[in-house]
Amino acid sequence: MTGQPCDIPGASHDGAARLYPGGWLCTAHAPKGRPVVVPAAAAASSPARHRTLPTAPCSRQVTAALRIDFGTGFEIKDGDRAGQIWWKTDPHARYECVACQWRSDNVTGAAAVQNFTDHIRTTHQAVCPAAATQQGAHAA
Structure with missing residues (x-):
């Protein structure tokens, strides 16, 4: 075209x-496509199986991770409980700070997980000993 x-x-x-x-x-x-770099020794001896792509150096690093499992739930369609959710596996969440090596307990239940994820980052940053010295990305 x-x-x-x-x-x-x-x-x-x-x-x-x-x-x-x-x-x-x-x-x-x-x-433009990204160039593929094949080490010279590997190219001469055998077909390249592992190719490395050039990457720009990253100035950010991950300092915390928030793990959320949304669980498996089904909405009840009929009866007096219509509109409610029946949970086969409950939602749960956990927060881990890479900077200070702190890990929260697992939080279970839909309402508890929602409240936990809304507040855990700011709550932990207020008490984290490494928060003043670390600047980085949070993996969610």
């Missing part, structure tokens, strides 16, 4: 424009 002008204005263009997720782009502005 061609015929549209490239969406990047005022730049040098190369080739006909094609439709990409980012819009109509010419060959010069089209997304």
Whole structure:
């Protein structure tokens, strides 16, 4: 599908424009694939099985993890309990701080998990001895 002008204005263009997720782009502005790096020794001795892709160094690190299991529940459709949920396995959650190695107890039950996940990050950061020295991402 061609015929549209490239969406990047005022730049040098190369080739006909094609439709990409980012819009109509010419060959010069089209997304480039990431290069695959194969170690020279591995390429000469055997076919490459493990290929490493270059990655940019990350300045952030994970300092805490929130694990949530939403459980398995079924809504009751009929009878006097219609609209309620029957839990085959209860929802549960746990929080772990990588910075200070603290781990919470498992919290079980839909309402308890909701309350726990709403407040645990800020509650723990207030008492975490490593919170003042660590800046990072929280994995949820």
